[in-house]
Structures are given as C-alpha cells and as structure tokens.
Amino acid sequence: MTSGRRSLPVRLVHGVRVAGGAFALMWQAAPRTVLLSLALQVSGALVSGGMLLAVRGMAGTVFGPHAAAWRPGAVAADLALLAGMLAAMALAGSLQRGVGMVLGERVGWYAFRQVLDVACEVELAAFDSSEFHQRLQRAQGSAHRPIQMTEQLISLAGSVVTISGMVSALYLIDPVLVAVLALAAAPPLVASATFGRKLFTAVVGLGENDMRRHYVRSLMTERNHAKEVRAFGLGRYLRRLDRDLFDERLTIMRAVARRTSVHALVAAMASALGILSGVGLLAYSFATGHSSLTAAATAAVAVVQLGPMLSNVTYGLGESYEHALFLSDYRAFCARGETIRRARERARLPAPRDPATITAENVTFRYTGAVRPALSGVSMTIRRGEVIALVGENGSGKTTLAKVLSGLYEPQGGRIRWDGVDLRDIDAAGVRERTAVLFQDFGRYLFTAAENIRIGRPAAPADLARVQHAARQAGAHEFVSALEHGYDNVLGSELPGGVDLSLGQWQRVALARAFFRDAPLVILDEPTASMDAFAEHRLFKGIQNLFAGRTIILISHRFSSVRTADRIYTLDAGRIIEAGSHDELMAAGGTYARMFELQSSAYLREAAATPVGRHHRPAGRA
Numbered sequence: 001m002t003s004g005r006r007s008l009p010v011r012l013v014h015g016v017r018v019a020g021g022a023f024a025l026m027w028q029a030a031p032r033t034v035l036l037s038l039a040l041q042v043s044g045a046l047v048s049g050g051m052l053l054a055v056r057g058m059a060g061t062v063f064g065p066h067a068a069a070w071r072p073g074a075v076a077a078d079l080a081l082l083a084g085m086l087a088a089m090a091l092a093g094s095l096q097r098g099v100g101m102v103l104g105e106r107v108g109w110y111a112f113r114q115v116l117d118v119a120c121e122v123e124l125a126a127f128d129s130s131e132f133h134q135r136l137q138r139a140q141g142s143a144h145r146p147i148q149m150t151e152q153l154i155s156l157a158g159s160v161v162t163i164s165g166m167v168s169a170l171y172l173i174d175p176v177l178v179a180v181l182a183l184a185a186a187p188p189l190v191a192s193a194t195f196g197r198k199l200f201t202a203v204v205g206l207g208e209n210d211m212r213r214h215y216v217r218s219l220m221t222e223r224n225h226a227k228e229v230r231a232f233g234l235g236r237y238l239r240r241l242d243r244d245l246f247d248e249r250l251t252i253m254r255a256v257a258r259r260t261s262v263h264a265l266v267a268a269m270a271s272a273l274g275i276l277s278g279v280g281l282l283a284y285s286f287a288t289g290h291s292s293l294t295a296a297a298t299a300a301v302a303v304v305q306l307g308p309m310l311s312n313v314t315y316g317l318g319e320s321y322e323h324a325l326f327l328s329d330y331r332a333f334c335a336r337g338e339t340i341r342r343a344r345e346r347a348r349l350p351a352p353r354d355p356a357t358i359t360a361e362n363v364t365f366r367y368t369g370a371v372r373p374a375l376s377g378v379s380m381t382i383r384r385g386e387v388i389a390l391v392g393e394n395g396s397g398k399t400t401l402a403k404v405l406s407g408l409y410e411p412q413g414g415r416i417r418w419d420g421v422d423l424r425d426i427d428a429a430g431v432r433e434r435t436a437v438l439f440q441d442f443g444r445y446l447f448t449a450a451e452n453i454r455i456g457r458p459a460a461p462a463d464l465a466r467v468q469h470a471a472r473q474a475g476a477h478e479f480v481s482a483l484e485h486g487y488d489n490v491l492g493s494e495l496p497g498g499v500d501l502s503l504g505q506w507q508r509v510a511l512a513r514a515f516f517r518d519a520p521l522v523i524l525d526e527p528t529a530s531m532d533a534f535a536e537h538r539l540f541k542g543i544q545n546l547f548a549g550r551t552i553i554l555i556s557h558r559f560s561s562v563r564t565a566d567r568i569y570t571l572d573a574g575r576i577i578e579a580g581s582h583d584e585l586m587a588a589g590g591t592y593a594r595m596f597e598l599q600s601s602a603y604l605r606e607a608a609a610t611p612v613g614r615h616h617r618p619a620g621r622a
C-alpha cells in the first residue's frame with residue numbers, strides 16, 4: 001500500500017513506475033491492440049492540432065494582409081482540407097471506440113487472471129485470515145484499473161500532443177499566455193490528486209464494511225441460503241443489516257465528497273480566473289497594438305479551447321494518480337503470486353510416489369488469530385496401506401491433523417515427514433498430487449455429473465469408462481445413469497438443464513471424485529455423514545478392497561465405521577490421548593470405549609424400540 005506522506009518527487013517517481021507497470025500489463029495482455037489504439041490516438045491528436053493550423057490558414061486567406069482580393073479557389077482548398085480533417089477525426093474516433101472496447105475486455109481479463117493466480121496458488125492458511133480476504137477483495141475491485149489508467153494515459157498523451165501544438169502556437173503569439181495557462185492548470189491538478197488520495201484511504205478503511213456487506217448480500221441472493229432465510233424469516237433482518245452497513249459506508253463517502261468538493265470548487269474558481277486573465281491579456285495586447293486582429297482572434301480561440309482541455313487533462317492526471325494508488329495496492333497483492341512461483345522453483349525434492357511412511361513428530365498448529373493451538377505435540381506414524389481412524393469430540397483437531405498430514409497446512413512446530421523427508425523440503429504440488437481428500441464440507445460443482453467426478457484429477461484424459469467405474473465404487477452410478485442426460489446432465493438447478501441431487505447423492509458424487517483421483521493417500525472426513533445406512537455399510541464393508549493398497553485416514557463420529565481400522569487415534573483439545581486397535585482401546589476402557597459404548601447402547605435401545613418392518617430396505621438405493 002502506498003503512503004500518503006511521501007514527498008512529491010518520490011510520489012511522482014512511484015506514480016511513473018506504477019503507470020509503467022500498468023502499461024506493461026496492458027502490453028502483455030494485447031500488444032497489437034495497444035499499438036492500434038496508440039496509433040489511432042496519436043493520429044486523432046495530430047489531426048486536431050492540424051485543424052487549428054488550417055483554421056488559422058483560412059483566417060489568413062480571408063482577413064490576412066494578402067486578403068485584398070476574394071480568392072474562392074484558395075478558400076475552397078482550405079475548406080476541403082478542413083472537411084478532410086474533420087472526417088479523419090470522426091473515423092479515428094469511431095475506430096478508437098471499438099478498439100478501446102476490445103482492449104478493455106482483454107486487459108480486464110488479463111489483470112483479473114493475476115488475482116486468480118494468487119487466489120488459486122496461495123497457501124490454504126491465507127484463507128483463514130480476514131486481512132487476506134480484504135486484500136483479495138480490493139485486488140478484485142482494482143482489476144479494471146490497469147485499463148482505466150492506461151486508457152486515461154493514452155488519452156492524456158493524445159491531449160498533451162494536441163495541447164502542445166496549441167501551446168506552441170500560443171507561445172509564438174505571446175509566451176506570457178503559456179505561463180498564465182500553466183498557473184490556471186495547477187489548482188485543479190492538486191484538487192484532483194487530493195480526491196484520489198482521500199478516496200483510496202476511505203476504500204482501504206472500508207474493507208471490513210465491504211466484506212460484511214458482500215456477505216450479507218450473498219445471504220439474500222444465493223440459493224444455498226434461500227431456504228433458511230425464508231424458514232427463519234431473515235429477509236427483513238438482513239435487509240436492515242445491509243442498510244446499516246450501507247449507511248456506514250455512505251457516511252464515510254459523503255465526508256470524502258464534502259471535503260474534496262470544497263477543494264474542487266476553489267480550484268475551479270482559481271483556474272477560471274487564470275483563463276480569464278489570459279483572455280484579458282490578449283484584449284490588452286490587441287488594444288495596445290502589440291498583436292494583430294488575426295493573431296489575437298486565433299489566440300483567443302486557442303485559450304478558450306485550451307481551458308476545458310486543460311481541465312480535462314488535470315482531471316485525468318488526478319484520476320491517474322488515484323488509479324496509481326489502487327494499482328500499487330493491486331500489484332503488491334499480485335506480487336505474492338510471483339513470490340509463490342519463486343518459492344516453488346527453489347530446488348525441492350519430488351514427493352515420494354507412494355510413501356511407505358507418513359510421520360508426525362511433535363506437531364503443533366495454530367490457526368491465524370486463534371488463541372489456542374488446534375494441535376499440540378501430536379506424534380504418529382502411518383504405514384502404507386493402513387486404515388487409520390481419527391475420533392474425538394467436535395473441535396478436537398481431527399480435520400486439522402488430516403490437513404497437516406497431507407501438507408495442506410504447514411505446522412508451526414514439529415514436522416511432518418513422508419518417507420523420512422520433511423514436507424517443507426518436498427514439492428507441495430507433488431504432495432497434493434498424491435492425496436485424495438473427501439472433505440466434510442465437500443464441493444458441489446454446477447458442472448455435469450461426469451465433470452463433477454472427472455475433476456478429481458483434472459489433468460487425466462476424459463475417459464467415461466473410468467468416470468463410471470469411480471461412480472460405481474461410490475454407489476453413484478445408478479442415480480447418475482437415471483438422470484435425463486445421464487453423465488452429461490448438469491448438476492444443481494441454478495444452471496439451465498441442471499437438476500439437483502439429495503445431499504447423500506452429492507456426497508456419493510464427491511466420493512466418486514476421490515476414487516477417480518486414484519491417489520496413494522486417501523483422507524475421508526465424515527465420508528458417509530449424509531449417506532443412508534446401506535450406502536454407509538457398503539462403503540465400510542469394502543473400504544479395504546475399494547481403496548486396495550492405499551493409505552486411508554478416516555475421520556468419523558460413527559464408531560461402528562471405524563472399528564475395523566488398523567489403528568484408532570482419539571484426539572482431545574488438539575492432543576492424541578489414546579491410540580490402538582478397537583479391541584485394545586475397548587480393553588483400555590478410556591474415552592474411546594466410553595464414546596463407543598454410549599453410541600452402540602443408543603443404537604441398541606433404538607433397535608429394540610423399532611418395529612421390524614421399519615428396517616425394510618428402500619427401493620432404488622444402492
């Protein structure tokens with residue numbers, strides 16, 4: 001972020017650098033379109049400069065010292081030249097609009113892609129920090145600024161060429177006029193720059209308000225919240241929240257507008273005074289015989305024309321300064337992508353293809369801003385092909401441990417080793433490549449059923465037979481095949497032709513994705529939480545065969561499903577308090593045994609109270 005306290009030369013150098021960066025970005029995005037746009041701008045500016053000279057030539061023909069005789073031929077030639085120039089200007093203008101539109105699209109997309117690169121590549125922990133989200137939001141909002149700034153600068157360059165031509169002509173008539181105009185341009189420039197700085201400070205300060213507002217609005221506009229909003233009658237409450245947050249924003253923006261419009265008013269008056277002085281100077285110069293009528297009239301036209309042009313230029317410069325402030329913030333965010341890329345290029349060991357051991361050594365992990373660590377002093381060893389279960393109360397650290405073991409989070413203390421090598425020294429992408437995760441809050445993608453499964457390994461060939469095999473393993477083939485367009489059916493009813501699935505069906509699709517990934521380490525976090533008893537039974541009965549040879553980390557609150565695991569770890573407040581097979585833990589009579597008995601006795605009580613007919617298997621379920 002740039003500081004508003006820098007000295008003017010430092011700010012100028014910084015501004016030039018940012019403008020250079022914006023132009024470079026635009027050039028990278030669309031070099032040929034940039035060249036075309038520049039050529040059109042420059043030719044438009046040259047023609048408009050030439051028009052002034054043509055007007056002057058015509059005035060000379062009609063009123064000049066050699067204008068004693070009426071020369072229709074000369075006047076017609078001047079008029080034809082002027083008409084040609086007008087036509088050229090109009091053509092350049094209309095072409096420029098089209099080219100500008102295409103350029104805007106391409107540069108906007110390119111700039112946004114830099115933000116997406118960071119969002120996709122940054123470490124998962126960044127998403128746990130509010131500061132990152134605010135910066136991400138600001139960077140997204142600034143992605144249109146490179147094009148705005150460069151468009152602004154190109155148009156400024158065109159105006160500067162035009163103004164230079166007119167100023168040179170004025171200089172020849174009276175150099176003092178040039179100084180007067182320069183003075184007239186200064187106040188709007190300062191006012192416009194002040195506006196940019198104040199706006200930027202306000203936008204940064206409003207980061208938290210913006211995030212809350214976007215969130216509250218998403219609650220009212222997104223499908224997954226729509227049912228609760230209605231069921232709890234949250235509409236009015238959320239709209240009031242939105243209004244309060246908007247009022248807070250408006251108060252701050254109004255304060256900026258109030259303060260800066262006073263500056264702008266004073267600046268505009270000072271500038272108008274400058275222009276009037278210029279015209280007055282011309283009148284004086286003509287009255288005292290220091291300039292001819294032709295020169296004074298041409299200069300007066302130029303001064304009057306230059307007034308709005310100069311105010312446009314100063315406004316443009318001020319806006320460019322505003323863009324520069326936002327862009328340096330945007331660039332600082334995108335630089336993170338470069339840092340990640342460099343870190344990745346640093347010599348790292350390739351991830352083991354199929355790790356024989358995964359070890360945690362005295363691991364400690366604390367989430368950003370959390371008071372207590374989510375994991376403390378966790379040590380364990382998992383061997384290839386084992387099924388490991390993690391159990392424990394809500395918030396005891398099971399999911400966090402699975403994420404740390406698979407390299408999604410880097411521990412602050414201790415280390416995770418794959419085949420004896422610290423994960424910090426192994427290529428992170430390679431580690432992810434060898435892991436398949438079915439998260440508790442799995443993704444529901446509004447893609448076709450086949451894509452929903454195939455993105456388990458996006459780089460793999462689009463092989464429908466493999467997709468169907470994964471779906472069969474997860475018990476999803478039957479209901480996917482029954483969809484109107486089968487595997488080509490879009491899932492989720494937001495998109496045209498899409499159909500929604502039940503939560504359990506979505507979970508089976510997510511499980512199919514994990515099968516399709518075909519990775520040596522499989523993490524299943526509550527994989528059957530939404531599945532019916534048959535699907536759950538089928539999965540756990542065959543889990544060793546289904547994931548043959550894979551190492552499985554299974555997280556579950558259903559104790560019946562973890563009892564066949566090779567080893568069970570009980571976590572409590574981020575620590576492992578017990579480890580062993582089901583029989584060992586039951587014999588130890590600790591937390592696991594108490595939780596198991598509590599759950600199984602509840603099932604037994606329920607089973608005893610349920611009439612036999614209620615156990616009938618529902619039709620059509622896998």
Ligand SMILES: Nc1ncnc2c1ncn2[C@@H]1O[C@H](COP(=O)(O)OP(=O)(O)OP(=O)(O)O)[C@@H](O)[C@H]1O
Binds near residue numbers: 368396397440
């Ligand atoms: N992204 C996060 N940012 C901050 N704290 C978090 C985050 N995720 C989890 N925590 C905290 O870390 C602790 C462990 O959470 P974790 O999700 O690992 O528990 P869990 O055992 O998997 O719980 P559950 O059984 O409810 O799924 C909890 O205290 C939780 O509040």
